[in-house]
Each structure stands twice: as C-alpha cells, then as structure tokens.
Amino acid sequence: xxxxxxxxxxxxxxxxxxxxxxxxxxxxxxxxxxxxxxxxxxxxxxxxxxxxxxxxxxxxxxxxxxxxxxxxxxxxxxxxxxxxxxxxxxxxxxxxxxxxxxxxxxxxxxxxxxxxxxxxxxxxxxxxxxxxxxxxxxxxxxxxxxxxxxxxxxxxxxxxxxxxxxxxxxxxxxxxxxxxxxxxxxxxxxxxxxxxxxxxxxxxxxxxxxxxxxxxxxxxxxxxxxxxxxxxxxxxxxxxxxxxxxxxxxxxxxxxxxxxxxxxxxxxxxxxxxxxxxxxxxxxxxxxxxxxxxxxxxxxxxxxxxxxxxxxxxxxxxxxxxxxxxxxxxxxxxxxxxxxxxxxxxxxxxxxxxxxxxxxxxxxxxxxxxxxxxxxxxxxxxxxxxxxxxxxxxxxxxxxxxxxxxxxxxxxxxxxxxxxxxxxxxxxxxxxxxxxxxxxxxxxxxxxxxxxxxxxxxxxxxxxxxxxxxxxxxxxxxxxxxxxxxxxxxxxxx
Amino acid sequence: xxxxxxxxxxxxxxxxxxxxxxxxxxxxxxxxxxxxxxxxxxxxxxxxxxxxxxxxxxxxxxxxxxxxxxxxxxxxxxxxxxxxxxxxxxxxxxx
Numbered sequence: 120x121x122x123x124x125x126x127x128x129x130x131x132x133x134x135x136x137x138x139x140x141x142x143x144x145x146x147x148x149x150x151x152x153x154x155x156x157x158x159x160x161x162x163x164x165x166x167x168x169x170x171x172x173x174x175x176x177x178x179x180x181x182x183x184x185x186x187x188x189x190x191x192x193x194x195x196x197x198x199x200x201x202x203x204x205x206x207x208x209x210x211x212x213x214x215x216x217x218x219x220x221x222x223x224x225x226x227x228x229x230x231x232x233x234x235x236x237x238x239x240x241x242x243x244x245x246x247x248x249x250x251x252x253x254x255x256x257x258x259x260x261x262x263x264x265x266x267x268x269x270x271x272x273x274x275x276x277x278x279x280x281x282x283x284x285x286x287x288x289x290x291x292x293x294x295x296x297x298x299x300x301x302x303x304x305x306x307x308x309x310x311x312x313x314x315x316x317x318x319x320x321x322x323x324x325x326x327x328x329x330x331x332x333x334x335x336x337x338x339x340x341x342x343x344x345x346x347x348x349x350x351x352x353x354x355x356x357x358x359x360x361x362x363x364x365x366x367x368x369x370x371x372x373x374x375x376x377x378x379x380x381x382x383x384x385x386x387x388x389x390x391x392x393x394x395x396x397x398x399x400x401x402x403x404x405x406x407x408x409x410x411x412x413x414x415x416x417x418x419x420x421x422x423x424x425x426x427x428x429x430x431x432x433x434x435x436x437x438x439x440x441x442x443x444x445x446x447x448x449x450x451x452x453x454x455x456x457x458x459x460x461x462x463x464x465x466x467x468x469x470x471x472x473x474x475x476x477x478x479x480x481x482x483x484x485x486x487x488x489x490x491x492x493x494x495x496x497x498x499x500x501x502x503x504x505x506x507x508x509x510x511x512x513x514x515x516x517x518x519x520x521x522x523x524x525x526x527x528x529x530x531x532x533x534x535x536x537x538x539x540x541x542x543x544x545x546x547x548x549x550x551x552x553x554x555x556x557x558x559x560x561x562x563x564x565x566x567x568x569x570x571x572x573x574x575x576x577x578x579x580x581x582x583x584x585x586x587x588x589x590x591x592x593x594x595x596x597x598x599x600x601x602x603x604x605x606x607x608x609x610x611x612x613x
Numbered sequence: 614x615x616x617x618x619x620x621x622x623x624x625x626x627x628x629x630x631x632x633x634x635x636x637x638x639x640x641x642x643x644x645x646x647x648x649x650x651x652x653x654x655x656x657x658x659x660x661x662x663x664x665x666x667x668x669x670x671x672x673x674x675x676x677x678x679x680x681x682x683x684x685x686x687x688x689x690x691x692x693x694x695x696x697x698x699x700x701x702x703x704x705x706x707x708x
Contacts, residue, residue, distance in 0.1 A: 430654055433653055436647065467631075468704050470631035473631070483643065489627050490620070502664050507654055507657050508664075510662060561667075
C-alpha cells in the first residue's frame with residue numbers, strides 16, 4: 120500500500136490490515152509521521168510531534184503481534200489532545216503558564232490506549248485550558264481547518280476546543296484522536312471537520328491526568344473517522360478508575376456490538392426549543408433530513424419539549440468559570456510552570472506569573488468565576504445556576520420517559536473564518552448552544568457528519584442519549600452515517 | 614448587574630492576576646456584557662429546587678486508609694521553576 124493509502128485508512132481498516140499482516144505498525148506510523156511533517160506547517164494541528172516515540176512504540180507493537188499478543192488497538196497511530204498528561208512528553212493544555220511541563224505520570228485514558236497497543240504520534244493543539252470554540256485561544260496559535268469554502272482561500276476555524284484533534288483526523292494525520300468536552304469541545308469541532316465525535320456519559324472516562332477545566336462537566340472522548348472507529352476507541356478509553364472518584368464503577372460494553380442493530384421501534388425526540396431564531400436554512404434542512412432518515416429506518420419520531428434549553432448557556436457561563444477559577448488557582452508559579460519575579464514579593468510573583476502565563480479568554484473566565492463566587496454573590500449566581508442546572512437535567516429526565524434518544528443539529532453553523540468572532544465573547548459562546556445542555560445533565564452525545572452547506576463545508580447532526588446509553592447512540596449514529604453516506608474529504612491544499 | 618473598574622480591580626486582586634490600569638475599564642465593559650447576558654437566569658423559577666451537585670447519582674467511593682503511593686520526591690520536583698537539595702525554592706515570604 121502507498122503512504123496515502125495507509126493514512127487514508129479508517130482505524131478499523133488499519134486494524135484489519137495489521138491483523139492480516141498486510142501492513143506493519145512501523146509502516147503505518149511512518150506514513151503518518153511523513154504526512155504530519157508535510158501538513159503541520161500549514162494546519163498547526165500538532166503542537167508536538169513525537170516521531171521517535173511513535174516508531175519505538177510501533178516496533179514494540181509489531182513484536183507483540185509477532186508473538187501473538189496483539190491488543191485491540193495494537194499498532195494504531197493516534198494523536199493525543201495536549202490536555203492529557205503523557206509521561207515524559209511535554210503537555211501544555213495550550214497554555215504558556217505550563218508551556219514546558221513534562222508530566223512524571225500518565226493520564227488514565229492514554230494509559231488505557233497504550234495498554235491496548237496504540238501508538239502516539241504527538242500532542243494536538245487546542246484552545247488554552249480547553250476554553251474556546253475556535254482554537255484561537257491556544258498559546259501556540261490557531262489550528263487551520265483542512266476544509267475551505269468552495270472557491271475561497273480564507274482560512275477557517277476547525278472549531279474548539281479540540282480543534283487539533285478534529286483537524287488531524289479530517290486531514291488523515293492520525294487514525295483517531297483523544298479529545299475532551301466541557302461544553303461541546305468534542306462535538307462542535309467534529310461537526311466543523313466532517314468527523315465523528317462522542318462525549319460519553321460523565322464518569323465513563325477517568326479524568327485522572329486530564330488538565331482540569333470545569334471538573335463537574337469535563338469528560339474525555341474520541342474524535343474519529345467513522346462511528347465504528349469512535350466505538351472502538353471509546354471502549355479502550357473508558358473504564359472505572361479508582362484515581363478519579365467521579366469515575367463510574369460500571370462495565371464498559373463492547374460499543375461496536377451496537378452497530379448494525381435494528382433501530383426499529385426506537386423513539387426519537389425532536390426538541391422544539393432547539394429550532395432557534397436565525398438558524399441557517401441549511402442547518403434546519405439537514406435536521407429535517409435526519410428525521411426522515413431515522414423514520415425510514417423504522418424509528419418513531421416525536422416532537423418533545425426541553426423548556427429550560429435557553430438557560431443552559433448562561434448557567435454554564437457561571438458554573439464553568441466558577442470551577443475553572445478554583446481549578447486554575449494551582450498555577451501560581453511555585454511548584455511548576457511559569458514564574459515571573461515581578462518586584463520579588465510573593466503576591467507580585469503570583470500576580471505577574473498569572474498575568475503573563477494566562478491568555479485573555481482564560482483570564483476573563485477566571486475573573487467571572489472569581490466574581491460569581493465572591494462574598495455576597497455566591498447565592499445569586501453560583502447557587503442559582505446549580506438550581507437551573509437541575510431544572511435542565513429534569514427536562515431531560517422527563518423526555519427520556521417518552522423517547523429513547525434526541526436528534527438535534529450539532530452546531531448552529533458550519534465552520535466560520537478565523538478571526539470572525541474573537542472580539543465578541545458572547546457570540547463565540549453561542550457556538551455551544553446545542554451541545555452544552557448535554558454536559559450540564561451529564562448525558563452522552565455524538566456528532567455525525569451528515570451533509571455539506573452550499574459552500575461544501577461539513578455539517579453535523581447530534582444524537583443525545585440517556586445516561587450510560589452510548590449503545591443506542593452508536594446504533595442510531597450508524598444509521599445516520601449510512602443514510603447520509605458522507606464521503607466528502609477536504610481537498611488537499613497543504 | 615453592571616461591573617465597574619473598581620470591582621474588576623478587586624476581583625483581579627482576589628484572583629491574583631495583575632491587570633494594568635488601562636485594562637480595567639475595557640474589562641469592566643466586557644464582563645458587564647457577559648453578566649448582563651447571564652441575568653436571564655433570574656427568569657427561571659427555582660423555588661424548592663435543590664442545587665445540582667452530581668450528574669449521575671452514585672455513592673461516593675471509600676477505600677482503605679493506606680499509603681498507595683510515595684517516594685517520588687524527584688518526580689514531584691522535576692518541573693519546579695527552582696529547587697535546591699530536594700526542596701522547592703520560593704520567594705521570601707517573611708522579612
């Protein structure tokens with residue numbers, strides 16, 4: 120197989136080729152290393168390439184396979200979002216404040232991937248501390264979406280915060296990638312790049328070793344080329360971990376076993392509150408099309424109501440900054456990370472290190488978080504938001520009495536131009552209007568590429584399921600994937 | 614609620630982030646814009662609703678109270694901006 124044949128494989132295709140000895144893990148890794156070297160100066164998807172480590176891991180994988188000891192992901196070349204601590208390999212969370220941090224330990228999710236034989240190609244770019252929807256808050260500069268509007272040369276955002284993960288998967292710079300989702304950071308970039316992304320139920324994946332943003336919302340998941348690939352990756356990533364007390368002690372099913380199951384009789388809810396003012400015609404049309412596909416597959420469609428939907432984003436912008444301001448208090452220039460001496464007093468070291476180390480959006484959120492938690496405001500803001508959050512979760516509980524899953528668009532638009540929305544924080548926050556509800560309620564959500572807009576840019580549909588019912592999402596996701604027959608790939612310009 | 618420059622200054626102090634004087638006013642405006650948008654939460658009737666603390670109900674796990682890890686002094690210090698003789702070195706706190 121030629122190098123581009125190799126990088127063009129799906130994860131499943133590559134695992135089959137490895138099992139059939141048609142390709143070695145080293146050949147697969149080398150093909151990706153070369154592709155990254157050629158593309159990265161243009162796309163900026165990787166903030167750190169680890170070719171030596173990749174080849175070393177690939178050689179070990181080939182040896183395991185020769186001994187008949189191959190694991191479920193053996194030899195699969197993956198990219199890792201730079202939010203995950205990787206032992207001995209710089210992990211920055213896209214921030215200058217921990218810009219040279221070399222973790223002396225491994226995150227549980229990545230450890231699970233290595234346990235199953237996967238190979239690391241490098242660390243993927245992201246919004247600083249996962250705070251952003253366009254990858255423009257990264258200390259390493261934005262990722263450029265491999266997709267372009269037909270006839271235009273304008274660089275587009277790959278979405279965020281997992282923009283590097285999504286762009287790398289879309290441009291065949293890895294077979295799949297880890298990502299994380301606090302308000303939509305897996306699903307929105309997946310939608311913007313024509314890839315599949317799933318945020319599992321809160322607690323499915325251990326948060327140990329993932330740089331904390333908003334602990335009650337953060338959850339890891341994969342971005343992949345197909346629904347099946349996402350199922351394969353999630354199975355390895357998930358699982359109970361005593362090192363994270365919010366990790367759920369439940370069995371991890373073989374998620375691929377849900378693919379190809381009959382969706383007949385499943386009840387699908389279409390939440391009317393998601394039909395927001397100003398929704399682009401193409402997004403609305405694709406949503407209707409998705410309903411038709413599921414109906415044709417034998418699902419029963421119901422219009423449902425989630426009355427508190429419009430309050431999800433404002434509640435999120437209290438809860439997430441509040442938790443972030445507390446989590447990010449650890450970056451004080453004392454034990455690791457950037458230290459700015461200032462005038463030499465302790466307070467000035469704190470204040471100058473944090474002023475210099477954090478970017479503008481991160482500072483903005485720390486200030487909001489500090490404000491809403493400060494004396495006299497806690498009840499009015501934080502407590503109120505936690506109550507509204509309960510209302511949102513109750514909305515979902517009520518509709519899941521009547522339906523088995525919900526279908527919505529993933530994002531209110533296709534990918535937009537870099538620079539377009541940086542000056543208006545609230546406009547940027549609205550990117551997550553369809554995804555953030557899922558984080559607040561702790562539910563699983565998957566984004567499937569389902570069509571393109573007039574300019575040829577990908578659009579995604581989102582399926583939302585009951586807690587721990589990722590299986591139904593994989594069944595329905597497979598149906599949408601097949602019906603949409605989304606085969607478009609970005610035209611190679613890099 | 615509108616946030617003024619003095620409030621930004623106070624909050625920045627609490628957050629231990631140095632904010633130059635000429636950034637206080639623009640930040641006050643940005644934060645006021647965000648907080649004004651957040652105010653719509655007051656429309657929601659939350660009487661009798663308990664604040665949500667966990668997504669998926671589960672019992673907080675307990676484990677044996679035993680040492681499971683340790684003896685990693687060098688690893689702990691490996692990313693320190695400054696360390697000497699097995700200790701973090703920090704700016705002088707007491708004159």
